[in-house]
Amino acid sequence: MLISLSEIMSVKGKVLHITVPIEMEYFKLDGAEYSFAKKNPIDLKISCEGERMISLECSTEISLMLPCSRCLEEVETKFDIHVSKNLDFHETEKDRIEELDETNYVIGYDLDTELLLYNEILIQFPLKVLCSEDCKGICFVCGTNLNKENCQCDKAVGDPRMSAFQDVFKNFKEV
Ligand SMILES: [Zn+2]
Ligand SMILES: [Zn+2]
Structure with a gap:
């Protein structure tokens, strides 16, 4: 106004x-x-x-x-x-x-x-908001809210950083 x-x-x-x-x-x-x-x-x-x-x-x-x-x-x-x-x-x-x-x-x-x-x-305005200090976040594979339920995803495989490493190893093997 x-x-x-x-x-x-x-x-x-x-x-x-x-x-x-x-x-x-x-x-x-x-x-x-x-x-x-x-x-x-x-x-x-x-x-x-x-x-x-x-x-x-x-x-x-x-x-x-x-x-x-x-x-x-x-x-x-x-x-x-x-x-x-x-x-x-x-x-x-x-x-x-x-x-x-x-x-x-x-x-x-x-x-x-x-x-x-x-x-x-x-x-x-906060840079970061947390629903609770120990919020477990969401599964980056299936998107399940891990505060509410668990999922069976193999998180090591789904981690994009890990898969980058795996690709590197694969390339080595091929050489
Ligand atoms: Zn949260
Ligand atoms: Zn999941």
Whole structure:
């Protein structure tokens, strides 16, 4: 949602405290779409600290369903969002963008809460998600989730690294 800052920044001491719904249906990253398991509205507090000076506080708690890096089962992953920023509208827009970690969630005098949220999720986005520390993953031969059942596959044969070795041995024999 776009929140106009132009009115509030003209009156020192003015405070706007609102809750803003999250509009995005999915968190999209690298062509993937992750659904929300929890999407609390954003608690947003905008205060005018002086003429054209704004302080911004934003918090919410969301969770996304992210696939386990080993077995691909979806795992509810929490994100605690807390942003606290000071914006000085005496600066040029270019300076301000650089201060905002190069993310332009303030466009002109409008705050884009969706962009702000997207940026924060991105910063916290985990490199690796595990359904549990001892997740056994999936069998790379038959695709069985090894947390749920066992399979009879000969994993040594199916391991692509091993088969590369076997090919090498085969070639030696032929020579
Ligand atoms: Zn797992
Ligand atoms: Zn298997």
